[in-house]
Amino acid sequence: MTAILQALASGLALGAIYGLIALGFNITYATTKTFNFGQGAFLVPGSLVGVSLVLLSVGKPHFGNLSPAEMTFMAYTLATVASVVVVGLIGIALYYCAIKPFVGAAGLNWVLSTIGFGIILQNTALAIWGPASIAVPSPLGSGVYRIAGAGIRPHEVLIAAVAIAVMVGLDIVLRKTRLGKALRAVAFNPQAASIVGINVERIVIIAFVISSALAGLAGILIAPVTTASVFIGLGVALKAFSAAIVGGLTNPRGCMAGGFLLGIIEALVGLWRAEFREIAIFLLIIIVLVIRPAGLFGTKTVEKI
Amino acid sequence: MMLKIENLNVAYGAIQALRGISLEVGRGEVVTLIGGNGAGKSTLIRTIAGLVHPQSGEVIFEGQSIAGMRPHRAVALGIGHSPEGRLVFGDQSVRDNLALGAFSRDNPAEIDADIENGFRLFPRLRERQEQMAGTLSGGEQQMLAIARALMCRPKLLLLDEPSLGLAPLIVREVFEVIRSLKNQGMTILLVEQMANLALGVADRAYVLETGHITLQGTGVDLLKDPRVRAAYLGA
Numbered sequence: 001m002t003a004i005l006q007a008l009a010s011g012l013a014l015g016a017i018y019g020l021i022a023l024g025f026n027i028t029y030a031t032t033k034t035f036n037f038g039q040g041a042f043l044v045p046g047s048l049v050g051v052s053l054v055l056l057s058v059g060k061p062h063f064g065n066l067s068p069a070e071m072t073f074m075a076y077t078l079a080t081v082a083s084v085v086v087v088g089l090i091g092i093a094l095y096y097c098a099i100k101p102f103v104g105a106a107g108l109n110w111v112l113s114t115i116g117f118g119i120i121l122q123n124t125a126l127a128i129w130g131p132a133s134i135a136v137p138s139p140l141g142s143g144v145y146r147i148a149g150a151g152i153r154p155h156e157v158l159i160a161a162v163a164i165a166v167m168v169g170l171d172i173v174l175r176k177t178r179l180g181k182a183l184r185a186v187a188f189n190p191q192a193a194s195i196v197g198i199n200v201e202r203i204v205i206i207a208f209v210i211s212s213a214l215a216g217l218a219g220i221l222i223a224p225v226t227t228a229s230v231f232i233g234l235g236v237a238l239k240a241f242s243a244a245i246v247g248g249l250t251n252p253r254g255c256m257a258g259g260f261l262l263g264i265i266e267a268l269v270g271l272w273r274a275e276f277r278e279i280a281i282f283l284l285i286i287i288v289l290v291i292r293p294a295g296l297f298g299t300k301t302v303e304k305i
Numbered sequence: 306m307m308l309k310i311e312n313l314n315v316a317y318g319a320i321q322a323l324r325g326i327s328l329e330v331g332r333g334e335v336v337t338l339i340g341g342n343g344a345g346k347s348t349l350i351r352t353i354a355g356l357v358h359p360q361s362g363e364v365i366f367e368g369q370s371i372a373g374m375r376p377h378r379a380v381a382l383g384i385g386h387s388p389e390g391r392l393v394f395g396d397q398s399v400r401d402n403l404a405l406g407a408f409s410r411d412n413p414a415e416i417d418a419d420i421e422n423g424f425r426l427f428p429r430l431r432e433r434q435e436q437m438a439g440t441l442s443g444g445e446q447q448m449l450a451i452a453r454a455l456m457c458r459p460k461l462l463l464l465d466e467p468s469l470g471l472a473p474l475i476v477r478e479v480f481e482v483i484r485s486l487k488n489q490g491m492t493i494l495l496v497e498q499m500a501n502l503a504l505g506v507a508d509r510a511y512v513l514e515t516g517h518i519t520l521q522g523t524g525v526d527l528l529k530d531p532r533v534r535a536a537y538l539g540a
Contacts, residue, residue: 195380
């Protein structure tokens with residue numbers, strides 16, 4: 001029982017990470033019918049930029065290791081802001097290099113161009129930081145909370161709390177604000193959006209900035225769990241992509257739900273037999289897609305001309 | 306002249322949609338463009354709105370060339386557009402659709418006042434203001450599309466096939482509103498397949514056939530013209 005509770009907590013944190021990235025897929029897919037296949041690589045600067053900033057601020061080289069005392073809550077907060085901003089800005093470059101030339105055109109060139117952009121980004125990071133991983137202490141320390149006998153790591157709680165807050169915040173932005181309504185208008189029909197005076201390209205760029213910033217946030221949030229390195233990201237992004245597909249790529253809430261579902265299943269199956277985790281998850285994905293091709297919460301889109 | 310189009314050529318790939326079109330719309334005038342399916346009526350509207358880029362020719366709005374300008378810029382200049390097929394935002398409420406129509410404007414109090422004006426023009430939209438636009442009937446969606454186009458406080462209102470797919474009673478209702486907009490001094494370029502209605506409300510009219518303007522005159526004159534009667538009025 002305590003083991004299950006423990007696994008649920010880990011699953012919730014992991015699922016929150018998947019959900020954040022999946023939400024990023026949703027936002028650009030809704031507005032452009034494209035998304036960043038290289039999203040995994042965006043977690044890399046997400047984890048490394050913020051951590052290096054903290055390292056530099058305590059007078060260490062940018063690829064050293066941090067002691068727990070150096071990772072104060074304030075340092076981690078600033079690292080998070082820096083990562084989100086930097087990776088968000090990389091999203092603008094992504095749009096101009098890998099999306100704009102191909103969006104709206106027939107074919108799948110954007111798939112390759114976004115993968116390519118991700119590989120370039122990852123190898124640039126490799127040149128800056130090298131292949132070694134950086135151990136990142138959690139600002140909440142390495143102790144565990146005891147809840148009903150289960151040991152729960154405070155950083156997992158932090159991940160889940162931040163991710164859920166961001167998801168709820170984005171949900172409110174999408175539903176209530178002028179920007180959110182404009183985003184949804186572009187998603188509904190870009191041409192209709194343009195004739196009411198919305199600058200569609202600007203909205204699309206904002207969508208890619210949000211999507212990238214979410215990946216950056218995922219990178220810095222997960223760094224204390226996985227370490228920060230050039231090689232985090234790919235596996236996580238693949239699961240997040242699966243979460244988006246299972247939840248429904250067209251539905252932001254579905255994407256978040258898909259993330260949590262995958263994270264929790266992964267943790268619970270891992271409790272039983274770790275080597276069955278991936279098998280169970282991808283089997284589940286295939287079954288869901290057979291039964292509900294648009295995902296659990298997705299709506300079948302009808303392409304109108 | 307509010308709008309002046311000179312020798313406009315537009316093609317979709319190999320298909321020439323407009324061939325050397327010239328027309329004018331004066332301030333406060335209601336001008337209609339009639340013609341059959343595929344004559345190029347919508348293409349002309351879409352070119353003015355910035356959705357289609359012309360090959361050559363000029364589109365001059367209030368003395369400024371706007372050919373090839375992006376659509377949101379045209380809206381900011383004061384060109385409101387109720388498109389063919391309405392294109393209301395189906396997953397947003399009627400009120401939010403209207404608010405989006407004012408996207409090029411900033412003053413929330415003025416925008417709210419204009420939403421009220423829209424409701425006064427189309428009382429049915431007031432009843433349905435919290436409803437998703439996608440759940441409206443075709444006629445209500447058309448009213449919403451026109452009300453939304455008015456939300457940018459247009460100097461020129463482009464109306465593309467407002468009668469399309471609507472029951473006769475609703476069509477009459479929509480045209481009553483067009484007439485009342487005219488009486489308020491709105492400048493309108495109206496594209497319409499129902500030639501009798503369009504000519505009835507228009508000051509002047511152009512007949513478009515396979516990308517050419519073949520006839521022009523006052524609405525009243527064209528209503529009487531035997532060629533128009535034979536081709537478009539079923540007489």
